[in-house]
Amino acid sequence: MTEEKKPEERKKRRTATEAASRIGPMVKATIGGTVQAREEGKPIAYSFICCCYDEIIRAMDIVPVWTENYAGVCGAKRDAQRFLERAEAENFSRSLCTYALCGLGFDAWREELGEMPPESPWGGQARPDMMLGSGQMLCDPRNKWYQASQRYMPDVPVYDVGLPWPPYEDDYDYREVQDYYVKYIVEELKGLVQFLEKHTGRKMDWDRLSELVDLADRTWNLIWETYELRKAVPTPMGTGDAMNTMVPMVFMMGTQEAYDFYKELNDELKHKIANKEGEIPDEKYRLIWGGGLPAWFALTDFNYFNNKGAVFPVETTYRMVEAIYHFDIDLSKITDPLEHVAWRWVKFWTYWYDKAKKRPGSHPDVERLIQYIEDYKIDGIVMHEAFSCRSWHVGLIWQLNQLKKVYRDIPSLILESDIVDISSYNEADTRARIDAFIDTLEAVKSRGR
Amino acid sequence: MGRKTKVKNREGLGGKTTENRGWGSKIAMVYIAGIDIGSAFSKAVVMAKNEIISYHVMPSGGDYKLAAEQVAGEALAKAKLSLKDLAYTVATGYGAANVSFSNQAVTDISCQGRGIFYLFPSARTVIDIGGQFTKVFKVDERGRAIAFLQSEKCAAGSGRFLQIIARVLQIDLEDIGDLSMKSQNRVDFNTGCAVFAESEAISRIAEGAAKEDILAGLHRTLAAKIQTMVERIGIEPDCAVVGGGAKDIGLVKSIEERLGCSLLLPEEPQIVAALGAALIAGEKVSH
Numbered sequence: 001m002t003e004e005k006k007p008e009e010r011k012k013r014r015t016a017t018e019a020a021s022r023i024g025p026m027v028k029a030t031i032g033g034t035v036q037a038r039e040e041g042k043p044i045a046y047s048f049i050c051c052c053y054d055e056i057i058r059a060m061d062i063v064p065v066w067t068e069n070y071a072g073v074c075g076a077k078r079d080a081q082r083f084l085e086r087a088e089a090e091n092f093s094r095s096l097c098t099y100a101l102c103g104l105g106f107d108a109w110r111e112e113l114g115e116m117p118p119e120s121p122w123g124g125q126a127r128p129d130m131m132l133g134s135g136q137m138l139c140d141p142r143n144k145w146y147q148a149s150q151r152y153m154p155d156v157p158v159y160d161v162g163l164p165w166p167p168y169e170d171d172y173d174y175r176e177v178q179d180y181y182v183k184y185i186v187e188e189l190k191g192l193v194q195f196l197e198k199h200t201g202r203k204m205d206w207d208r209l210s211e212l213v214d215l216a217d218r219t220w221n222l223i224w225e226t227y228e229l230r231k232a233v234p235t236p237m238g239t240g241d242a243m244n245t246m247v248p249m250v251f252m253m254g255t256q257e258a259y260d261f262y263k264e265l266n267d268e269l270k271h272k273i274a275n276k277e278g279e280i281p282d283e284k285y286r287l288i289w290g291g292g293l294p295a296w297f298a299l300t301d302f303n304y305f306n307n308k309g310a311v312f313p314v315e316t317t318y319r320m321v322e323a324i325y326h327f328d329i330d331l332s333k334i335t336d337p338l339e340h341v342a343w344r345w346v347k348f349w350t351y352w353y354d355k356a357k358k359r360p361g362s363h364p365d366v367e368r369l370i371q372y373i374e375d376y377k378i379d380g381i382v383m384h385e386a387f388s389c390r391s392w393h394v395g396l397i398w399q400l401n402q403l404k405k406v407y408r409d410i411p412s413l414i415l416e417s418d419i420v421d422i423s424s425y426n427e428a429d430t431r432a433r434i435d436a437f438i439d440t441l442e443a444v445k446s447r448g449r
Numbered sequence: 450m451g452r453k454t455k456v457k458n459r460e461g462l463g464g465k466t467t468e469n470r471g472w473g474s475k476i477a478m479v480y481i482a483g484i485d486i487g488s489a490f491s492k493a494v495v496m497a498k499n500e501i502i503s504y505h506v507m508p509s510g511g512d513y514k515l516a517a518e519q520v521a522g523e524a525l526a527k528a529k530l531s532l533k534d535l536a537y538t539v540a541t542g543y544g545a546a547n548v549s550f551s552n553q554a555v556t557d558i559s560c561q562g563r564g565i566f567y568l569f570p571s572a573r574t575v576i577d578i579g580g581q582f583t584k585v586f587k588v589d590e591r592g593r594a595i596a597f598l599q600s601e602k603c604a605a606g607s608g609r610f611l612q613i614i615a616r617v618l619q620i621d622l623e624d625i626g627d628l629s630m631k632s633q634n635r636v637d638f639n640t641g642c643a644v645f646a647e648s649e650a651i652s653r654i655a656e657g658a659a660k661e662d663i664l665a666g667l668h669r670t671l672a673a674k675i676q677t678m679v680e681r682i683g684i685e686p687d688c689a690v691v692g693g694g695a696k697d698i699g700l701v702k703s704i705e706e707r708l709g710c711s712l713l714l715p716e717e718p719q720i721v722a723a724l725g726a727a728l729i730a731g732e733k734v735s736h
Contacts, residue, residue, distance in 0.1 A: 397681070401681075409596075411595070411596060412596075416601060428543070429582075432543070432556070432557075433599055435556045436556045436557070436559075436584075436586075436594070436597055436599075437597070439556050439558060439559045439593075439594055440558075440586075440594050440595050440596055440597055443589065443593035443594060443595045444595050446593075447589060447593075
């Protein structure tokens with residue numbers, strides 16, 4: 001068994017907003033809360049972000065353990081290697097999703113010991129009573145990870161909820177088939193509710209679920225409006241902070257706490273804008289984080305960009321909401337909460353389809369980049385290829401190529417490493433690439449002067 | 450790409466020109482230097498009046514600070530100068546931070562761009578085959594890098610690939626190019642990975658393949674990797690090749706074959722970044 005000494009924590013990333021600086025303690029408290037909930041006998045579910053079931057589990061007072069989040073915390077604390085190595089020793093390939101590997105290694109170790117592995121980051125990941133997987137496009141760990149976890153917890157049941165959305169094609173209108181997708185998702189969610197009722201012995205409170213769905217709608221709108229404030233020049237908040245402020249969006253949706261967090265962030269950003277207080281004092285280059293999960297162990301790279309005069313007013317990663325009132329259907333008229341959630345899901349993923357169809361050769365992901373480049377006055381694109389994550393990272397180079405073809409050539413940088421596996425990362429090389437990229441940005445900008 | 454004639458810069462490294470692309474015409478006998486501490490080799494160029502007066506290349510070894518002092522010392526000794534004679538020094542490369550006597554550090558693509566502009570003003574695409582990475586970048590009409598790509602962290606596509614194979618074949622690195630040109634029956638490799646290629650090369654030796662045929666095959670593999678990078682960034686003529694890997698004529702020929710065009714090749718491609726650093730240093734003193 002691997003029992004390496006816990007590595008020293010690195011210097012924390014410098015945040016621009018007070019709201020972002022509160023996230024670390026919030027996550028720590030949440031993770032600690034799941035361990036305590038386990039001791040108190042509350043039902044606990046391993047959960048994935050962006051799976052439509054936030055309000056459902058909240059309405060039934062089931063405590064979610066966000067396993068991707070815990071792997072990210074291990075990565076950020078540079079304490080994931082021992083769990084990755086444990087998973088490898090269990091015969092899982094190192095080329096699999098490192099969120100999953102980290103979680104599987106942790107589970108294998110915890111189940112073997114009957115207690116948390118020594119010095120587990122932030123108290124460890126609580127043993128679940130159930131695991132809620134998801135069949136969702138390319139991300140195969142969402143339905144295979146928890147099945148694999150059953151090797152160590154055969155007594156813990158898994159439910160996989162299928163969450164498809166209509167694929168993009170430029171020669172048909174997805175609306176022709178959207179009803180079928182919604183019906184399918186509703187049936188999946190009904191099955192999930194039955195599963196949860198069976199394994200918790202609790203009955204769904206449908207009125208409460210409706211209230212939480214409405215709260216989530218309002219939170220979506222508030223997040224969208226708050227993030228739109230970042231269009232300001234200088235921008236009051238960058239992607240480095242957004243990698244923190246996404247926590248209430250993806251781990252606390254359907255809670256009043258999440259709504260209140262964004263209300264406070266909204267107020268803080270408005271205050272900064274009124275005082276012309278940018279993320280950095282001298283903003284020279286405005287960049288978009290145009291794809292890819294971050295290297296959680298290297299978030300200080302955002303500070304490195306800042307030191308070079310570069311800010312990220314916008315990102316596509318973890319911007320998992322749109323304004324509900326921009327959808328082409330009135331969700332408020334859909335009173336069935338499961339149907340409401342299903343429509344919100346389908347409309348979110350198809351949001352950029354119509355725009356893409358209007359520009360030959362474009363694609364929804366490309367169209368989204370174009371819109372953000374225009375709206376946020378962007379000078380360059382940065383993407384991150386995390387070797388172990390196919391679903392978020394496949395097609396990044398293609399997107400850049402299409403962007404060049406259908407829009408314009410814009411300076412771009414692709415960073416390479418991973419989400420959790422620090423052995424993939426070379427700080428000197430990464431920063432040399434950033435330096436070179438800044439040089440190209442300066443050259444391109446000076447050509448336009 | 451219309452140009453089919455390979456051009457070497459005139460009059461050695463200095464690339465004398467009637468245009469004033471440098472700083473030397475404004476000042477007299479001010480010595481400046483560019484120091485490029487690469488992962489494999491360190492290079493120093495000393496200039497005066499827009500002309501190279503000396504240069505030196507040596508392995509970087511494991512101590513970049515020492516390498517910087519030694520390579521600068523050797524270049525200065527050739528010019529009968531010492532550090533105190535230098536008006537300005539610019540450092541670049543992987544170990545630039547270790548050049549304690551420099552006035553400034555500048556990124557290697559900016560230095561490469563500046564150096565290539567001095568040698569070949571018509572170059573718009575530059576392939577830099579370094580010891581650790583290969584970079585492909587585009588430069589504008591003033592030699593400024595406006596887009597770049599760098600190879601992955603692995604050794605595929607870099608000079609390290611050639612170093613590994615030279616060791617396996619027990620030949621000197623500088624002999625690879627000429628030897629590969631004698632190939633009559635190129636061995637095709639199934640991998641672009643340096644580690645797998647090493648194993649494959651050993652297998653081919655065991656099968657009796659000639660060294661020159663193995664080298665020609667490896668050049669083909671390396672050239673294919675570089676070709677994908679060039680295509681990703683979009684080639685714009687003229688295209689130049691620099692870096693230590695460009696001293697391998699067999700590799701340069703393979704890249705030309707893959708790209709279907711001739712490449713601009715400096716007489717001493719390994720010192721272009723140091724040359725660019727020196728030119729930037731010269732601009733500093735002239736301002």
